[in-house]
Amino acid sequence: MTDKSPADNFPAGYEPGKAWTWDKGNGGEFAGINRPIAGPTHEKELPVGKHPLQLYSLGTPNGVKVTIMLEELLAAGHSDAEYDAWLINIGQGDQFGSGFVGVNPNSKIPALLDHAPKDGGKPLRVFESASILMYLAEKFGAFLPTELRARTEAMNWLFWQMGSAPFLGGGFGHFYAYAPMKIKYAIDRYAMETKRQLDVLDRHLAENQFMAGKEYTVADMAIWPWYGNLAMGQAYGDAGDFLEVQGYKNLQRWTAEIFARPAVKRGRMVNRRSGELSEQLHERHDASDFDTKTADKVATA
Structure with missing residues (x-):
């Protein structure tokens, strides 16, 4: 490392200490939901809908990957890919609830519970978006080449x-x-x-x-x-x-x-909380929700 004067650092005079300490006020827009430890902060069970596939997510890019995959599976005729998509509001700390942490110990969206896994056993948790995409591709034999x-x-x-x-x-x-x-x-x-x-x-x-x-x-x-x-x-x-x-x-x-x-x-509409209200479907439990339960329709109901 090149020696530099602390006066040239940002902020001026800053030098890393011998051990890092957590400044709760640092971190910008998402400082309130960031912390250096894992595990739940509160008890909260996850809701469960009528379909075997239960998605707990938010319409960020990582969440959208999975809802696109599920909608593509349905469009391709895989009716067993019907799903419930529950909103996890990370700004309010939903990802730190005990139920969500039980599905994803990393407290990041998206997370999936399959209540009808191929082995016929208890519900199977799947977390990390690439893992979910691969799991669904292999479960339904779609969108992942075999060659x-x-x-x-x-x-x-x-x-x-x-x-x-x-x-x-x-x-x-x-x-x-x-x-x-x-x-x-x-x-x-x-x-x-x-x-x-x-x-x-x-x-x-x-x-x-x-x-x-x-x-x-x-x-x-x-x-x-x-x-x-x-x-x-x-x-x-x-x-x-x-x-x-x-x-x-x-x-x-x-x-x-x-x-x-x-x-x-x-x-890209599912679990979305920004943009045009007509493009926001905060939760998705049935295909008809796209026509009847977008944020603009709910607001005027």
Whole structure:
């Protein structure tokens, strides 16, 4: 490490102590829900609806991955993929309730309980969005190729997303939109990495219709809510302009093709709490809810 004067640090004079201490007032917009320990903060059972698949989530990119997958399964004729989607309001700490922690000890959305697993046993918990996508793909035999090379390519890109998106969301998105102050060094560092990732996608999509080639797979469903949303200019305020996303023409083509899918339009509505009220379906328990229970209809009922 290069020796630097503490006066050059930000804030000026800052030096890391011998051991980190938790400053509860630090962390920006989400400081109130961040903490350095795991486990529940309160007792709260999870609701259970009428379908075997019970999703506990929020309409963030990670949550949208799973609702897109479920809606795509239903659109493809897999009627057993009917599901209940319960809203987990992370701003109010729902993810730290004892019931949710029992499904996901990491206290992150999305989390799934399958009350009818293939082995016929007790309800099976599934957490981490990529794990949920793979579980559903294998349960229903859909959206994950069986041929070795195509399957491997889909898996490559699925896990690329899991490793890359934290630099976009927790890195660039946090420091660009949510941090309590603008830090040029942090924004520049993560903007550079985000643009590199966008270029990775753009170059790949120049030669491939979808992420795994000619077939639409779980890899597309995982990547689109993060990078497609950014490509449409619908992430982190004006971040699309800042990152000049319109210049990634192949990514724009892929983004538009995915967005045109009716199941994608439905999936991104579920558990959503922002944007147009007509595009928010806070909870989803039946296919008819899209026509009768969006936030605009509930507000005028």
